[in-house]
Amino acid sequence: MDDLDHRSLGTHLDLWHIQEDAPGMVFWHPRGNTLYRVLEDYIRRKMRRLGYAEVRTPQLLPRELWIQSGHWEKFGAHMFGFADGERAMALKPMSCPCHVQIFNKGLRSWRDLPLRYAEFGVCHRDEPSGSLHGLMRTRGFEQDDAHVFCREQDVPNEVARFVALLSEVYAEFGFPAPEVSLSTRPAARAGSDELWDWAEATLAAAARRCGLSYTIQPGEGAFYGPKLEFALRDRLGRSWQCGTVQLDSVLPGRLNASYVGPDGHRAIPVMIHHAVFGSIGRFIAMLLEHHAGALPFWLSPDQVAVAPIS
Numbered sequence: 189m190d191d192l193d194h195r196s197l198g199t200h201l202d203l204w205h206i207q208e209d210a211p212g213m214v215f216w217h218p219r220g221n222t223l224y225r226v227l228e229d230y231i232r233r234k235m236r237r238l239g240y241a242e243v244r245t246p247q248l249l250p251r252e253l254w255i256q257s258g259h260w261e262k263f264g265a266h267m268f269g270f271a272d273g274e275r276a277m278a279l280k281p282m283s284c285p286c287h288v289q290i291f292n293k294g295l296r297s298w299r300d301l302p303l304r305y306a307e308f309g310v311c312h313r314d315e316p317s318g319s320l321h322g323l324m325r326t327r328g329f330e331q332d333d334a335h336v337f338c339r340e341q342d343v344p345n346e347v348a349r350f351v352a353l354l355s356e357v358y359a360e361f362g363f364p365a366p367e368v369s370l371s372t373r374p375a376a377r378a379g380s381d382e383l384w385d386w387a388e389a390t391l392a393a394a395a396r397r398c399g400l401s402y403t404i405q406p407g408e409g410a411f412y413g414p415k416l417e418f419a420l421r422d423r424l425g426r427s428w429q430c431g432t433v434q435l436d437s438v439l440p441g442r443l444n445a446s447y448v449g450p451d452g453h454r455a456i457p458v459m460i461h462h463a464v465f466g467s468i469g470r471f472i473a474m475l476l477e478h479h480a481g482a483l484p485f486w487l488s489p490d491q492v493a494v495a496p497i498s
Contacts, residue, residue, distance in 0.1 A: 192477060192480050192481065193322075193477065194322055194323060194324070194472075194473035194474075194476040194477050195322040195323075197476045197477070197480075197481040198220070198322070198323070198473075198476065200481070201219065201220075201476075201481060201489075202217050202219050202220075203216070203217055203219055203220030203223065203472075203489075204216050204217055204220040204323070205217070206322070206326075211317055211320055211327070212315060212317075212320045212325075212326045212327030212328065213326065213327060213328045214323065214326060214328065214329075214469055218489075219489035220472075220489070222489040223472060223483075223487060223488075223489050224468065224469075224472065226486075226487055227465070227468055227471065227472065227487075228308060228332075228468065231332050231357070231464055231465065232306075232308075234353060234356075234357065234464075235306045235332075235334060238304070238349060238350075238353060239304050240304040240305065240306035240334055241304065241305055241306070242305075242306050242307065242308075243287065243290055243305050243306070243307050244307060245280075245283055245286035245287070245289070245290070245307060245309065246280070246286070247279055247280060247310060247312070248270070248277050248278070248279055248280075249277065249278065249280055249285075249286070250275060250276070250277060250278075251269060251276040251277060251278045252276075253285055253289075253443075254267070254278055254285065256285075256442060256443060257284075257285040257288075257439055257442055257443055258378050258411060258412065258438070258439075258442060259281065259282070259285065260278070262376070262411050263281050263313070265314075266281065266313050266314045266315065267279065267281050267312075267313065267314060268312050268314055279311075279312040280309070280311055280312070281311050281312065281313045282309070282311055282331070282333070283307050283309035283311070283331070283333040283335075284333075284335060284436075284439060284459070284461055285439065285443060286307075286309075287305045287307070287333075287335045288439060288440060288443040288445050288459070289443075290305060291303065291305075291337050291440075291445050291457075292443070292444060292445055295448065296337075296446070296447035296448070296457075297447060297448050298339065298447055298448065298449050298450055298455075300447065301337060301338050301339055301342065301447060301457065302336050302337065302338035302339075302342050302346055303336070303337045303338070304334065304335070304336045304337075305334065305335050305336075305337075306332070306333065306334040307333045307334070308330050308331070308332060308333070308468075309330065309331050309333040310328070310329075310330050311328075311329055311330070311331060312327060312328050313327060314327060315327050322473060323467075323469040323470055323472060323473035324470050324473050325470075326467070326469060326470075329467040329468070329469050329470070330467070330468050330469070331463055331465070331466060331467055331468070332463055332464055332465045332466075332468060333461075333462075333463060334350075334461075334462040334463065335459055335460065335461055335462070336459070336460040336462070337440070337445070337447075337457040337458070337459055338457060338458055338460065339455075339457065339458065340386075340390070340458055342458075343390055343391075343394060343435065343458060343460065344390075344393070344394045344397055346460055347391070347394035347395070347397075347398065347416075347433055347435075347460070348394065348397060348398050350433055350460075350462050351395075351398045351400065351416075351433070352398075353464060354366070354418055354431045354464055357464050358418075358420060358430075358431075361475065361484075362478065362479065362484065363420045363421070363422075363478070364420075364421060366418040366419055366420050366430070366431070367403075367418070367419045367421070367427065368395065368400045368401065368402040368403075368416060368417070368418055368419075369402055369403045369404070369405045369408075369416070369417045369419070370388075370391065370392055370395065370402045370403070370404050370405065370414065370415075370416055371405040371407075371408035371409040371410075371414060371415045371416075371417055372388055372404060372405065372406050372407065372408070372409050372414050373388065373407065373409050373414065374407045374408065374409055374410075374411060375407060376411060377409070377411050377412070378411055378412055378438045378442070379412065379413070379437060379438040383437045383438065384413075384414070386437070387413050387414050387435045387436075387437055388414045390435060391414050391415075391416060391433075391435045395416055400416070402416065405417070409434075410434055410436070410461075411438075412434075412436045412437075412438035412439050413434055413435045413436040413437060413438060414434070414435055415432050415433060415434035415435070415461075416432065416433040416434075417429055417431075417432050418430055418431040418432065420474065422474060422477055422478040423478050423479075423480070424477070428474050429466075430464075430465065430466050430471065430474070431462075431463055431464050431465070431466065432461070432462070432463050432466065433460065433461070433462055434460065434461035434462075435458070435460060436458070436459040436460065436461060437456075437458055437459075439459055440456050440457050440458070440459050441456045445457055445459075475487070
């Protein structure tokens with residue numbers, strides 16, 4: 189293992205460890221947890237400034253919810269399922285259906301939109317043991333998950349708001365401008381071709397409006413919508429997929445989300461999925477390798493040291 193590999197750096201700096209009897213599960217040490225919380229508080233302040241309300245949702249939910257959303261069909265083989273008496277349950281692999289549950293509580297009006305939720309969502313995925321790699325690929329991780337419920341005409345401004353945040357954050361962490369790709373409809377997907385035509389055209393137009401040049405990744409979109417993916421290059425020239433903006437016209441309808449429009453009729457909102465860091469642990473791994481362990485002063489777990497001189 190290279191001395192500048194994040195796994196070696198994590199051990200040397202006493203930040204975290206993973207045990208053989210708990211593969212893919214991270215034990216954060218005091219110094220690592222301090223670094224973790226600095227990142228969490230940093231992005232929390234940014235999100236609050238942009239009008240996101242922080243929420244918290246359960247880890248264990250009925251399997252029926254994941255079947256209804258379509259995640260069980262797509263990700264069921266990589267989800268941790270449990271039996272609770274006669275009821276089947278599953279640990280969440282992502283937070284999006286949970287945020288729809290919060291949106292669905294109460295009568296929503298078009299005047300309430302855009303409605304923005306953010307969560308440091310703890311997720312679990314049963315990744316194959318051969319794919320596990322330090323903090324880069326784990327079975328338990330936390331995302332800086334965010335979702336916007338809005339109308340179609342709100343999409344360009346909401347995408348622009350988040351792209352500006354991404355650019356600001358990555359620059360403050362010492363990364364060059366990210367490389368952007370537009371991932372389009374996969375073969376196995378939900379929703380009509382008309383919905384996908386609109387979503388792809390709208391997201392592409394929003395990216396161009398933000399001044400982004402992007403490459404096309406055919407068939408790499410989520411099963412519910414296209415996405416913009418932002419990849420960062422570290423000091424060694426390696427590319428790491430990091431942030432994402434996903435446009436979703438499928439899940440809100442599947443999960444019965446609606447609002448009362450200006451005409452008094454029910455309408456289904458558009459849902460925008462956002463993440464700046466993605467997995468916070470993975471972002472820490474990227475930072476460690478990018479800075480060769482010499483993190484910027486404001487990120488250092490030990491900012492002051494007393495050296496007695498006799």
